[in-house]
Amino acid sequence: MIRAPSNQELRPVVSSRFDSDTNVLRQLLEDAGLGTFLSSWRPEEGAFVLIKPNLVNASPFPVTTPKWIVEGLVDFIHGIDPSITIVVAEGTGDPDTETMDLFRIHGYASIKRVDFVDLNREDCKEYKLPNGLRWKSLFLPRVLESAFIISVPVLKAHTLAGVTLCMKNMIGVCPSKHFQNGGFWRKSSFHQRIHESIFDLNCAVKPHFCLLDATVGMSSGHLSGPTCSPLANRLVAGFDPVAVDALGAWLLGRNWYDIKHIRLANKVLGEATVWQTSNNM
Secondary structure, eight states: OOOOOOTTOOOOOOEEEESSSSSHHHHHHOOOOOTHHHOOOOTTTTTTTEEEEESSSSSTSSSSOHHHHHHHHHHHHHOOOOTTOOOEOOOOSSSOOHHHHHHHTGGGGGGGOOOOGGGGGGGGEEETTTOOSSSSSEEEEGGGEEEEEEOOOOOEEEETTTTEEETGGGGGOHHHHOOOOOSTTGGGGGGGHHHHHHHHHHSSSSSSSSEEEEEEEEESSSSOOOOOOSSEEEEEEEHHHHHHHHHHHHHTTGGGGSSSHHHHTTTTTTTGGGGGGOOTT
């Protein structure tokens, strides 16, 4: 896997209020340091940027990541360096719809200068996790080894995991042939010890950068139910998925420490408390 950026000057988490002006997204990405990082990034041969949205099913936003934020991210990256290869990738757990169909349903197919990948169908490699809490190894797509991964979820509560944000969004990289264990959902293995499962997965392959669409937010469930009232009305970004998720939990009215997978990841995969010192809240 590509190593996460180690430059201490990169911002762990930034947040901006959103007023329907897409320029806010560009400024947020600049403030988070993504432009600075990409300007100096010298990818090895075959390396690329992989954008991982949340396309859990055919439901529109706010259940799924909207096209505009992925398209805006693509435009930002190519504005920094048009030679960077960008792949939009997902591996849906929905039993009724294929990933490529979801790209079409959600309008992604019209995004220019990107490739689309169904991670459910990619060739896999076994990655050892000697200190895993749930798994001692995971079968994950080989293509991830060359990817700078950007997790782009939407702000949602979750009945089992408490929240579904940047770290939980990574479940979509797991091919269904290795992670369906009974039930109808293609990634049903994650329903067992879900917090330990999310932690182990992110130990194997955590996102290098996160962009959280918190403009609306779903307050009690990830597939249906009420939206946040008032609306969260924010965009959040940063190089630290634990900090981004901790802030996301706060936007949902929850203490990050009460979300076990965030608590497990704190000071292992990132620093949950740094969002509290952010000067742009």
